[in-house]
Amino acid sequence: MQNNNEAFELQLSEVEMLQSMYANPGEFVLDDPTSLEQIQAVLAGHVSLENLYTRIGFTVKIAVENDSKSISVEFVCQLPHEYPFVKPQIFTRAPSLCKDRHKLMRDDLNKELDDQAEGEICVGVLVEWLRERLYAELQYLSSHASENSLSSSNKSPKQESRDTLTRLWIYSHHIYSKIKRKDIQDWGQELNLRGFSMPGKPGVICAEGVTCDVDEFWYRIRRMNWKKICIKEQEVIPFPTDTQGSDKTSLFKFDPFFELVLDARGGKGREYHMDLGQFSTFLQEHDSGHVFSLFFGVSGKPADDGD
CATH class of the missing domain: 3.30.70.100 (Alpha-Beta Plaits)
Incomplete structure (x- = not known):
């Protein structure tokens, strides 16, 4: 139970951090708004772990822009009760990216997750990694558009x-x-x-x-x-x-x-x-x-x- 309490405390602190970083409407959305209250009740001893039927899940909308271009991705995350002592479950939705580019980004994100140490909160790190990747993606799209305008002899x-x-x-x-x-x-x-x-x-x-x-x-x-x-x-x-x-x-x-x-x-x-x-x-x-x-x-x- 002590390990579960430690995990829940770390989860709540990370969610609080993400909520403060993504405070604009629609940027951070909990799957179940009562999940935080239920976990707080477990920590207070008012609810047993066996009667906890929900876990923290949320979506972070990450948007970046450069000059007249913008791009956004939805980072979807589910935290097992044992997180951060086990890996979180994550995936992304990126309607503004082509299928191949999204697959490359998703594969790299999963590799980044694999590199994270168990026992340490890592969702915030992954979100910031994804934001940096989106800036690089904007650069790629701008470069790709410029190159498409060149003659085939220059390619x-x-x-x-x-x-x-x-x-x-x-x-x-x-x-x-x-x-x-x-x-x-x-x-x-x-x-x-x-x-x-x-x-x-x-x-x-x-x-x-x-x-x-x-x-x-x-x-x-x-x-x-x-x-x-x-x-x-x-x-x-x-x-x-x-x-x-x-x-x-x-x-x-x-x-x-x-x-x-x-x-x-x-x-x-x-x-x-x-x-x-x-x-x-x-x-x-x-x-x-x-x-x-x-x-x-x-x-x-x-x-x-x-x-």
Whole structure:
């Protein structure tokens, strides 16, 4: 009974927090308005747990907007009596999203839930994760609409020349997702690129290879959901002609594509960043020392990070 009382107290405190955060009409709606009173009665000893026939369930409407565009999702949650010592039951409704985009969001949300520690309240964390994801979704939709207006010739990176090497330095607000990390590494290896992906906050990606293959890599990367991602530097170098008898591999600075993991430094929540001193040394060893100030500035803090 003691564990149940602890669980109920945590549930009530989290619901109170969510109600204060989503206080506008229609933003937070309980499935059964009496559920909180019934659980309070159990805690007070007026009702036995065996006679508790309801549990807390609610819907949070999360809406974000950017310029003239807006998007919303309904986060539906049921709390088992044992929550947070067991996982909550969640799903989403997103009529403003296409079916495929909603499925991607739902799958990522469930993975985020799996990563939460049992015994700690997590619904508020999931709601905030979903809000951040919606902002990224707005960015994706805006980018997708712009790209659809381009001519088909601008959409085909494979048409680019194979006579040049491109070295691309990419900045991301962060790279935490295990799925993103795996896809980035798999694509780099599939396209026979050299370079690396460094996870954490910020995320850094360097890809070097035949220009059309690097373009294909960037074509895939930028279609993933990001809070922020941009190219910091792009180098294009002509390959020597076969008649010159030169070794093309001498133009590369890095080994075949890999994930660069250094000593991690923790931050708030799940945030972390790699040891910047080690990263600076790594760049210098690969004739790329100038990139450190490009990404981090002389202070060692992320450059152009607006967060």
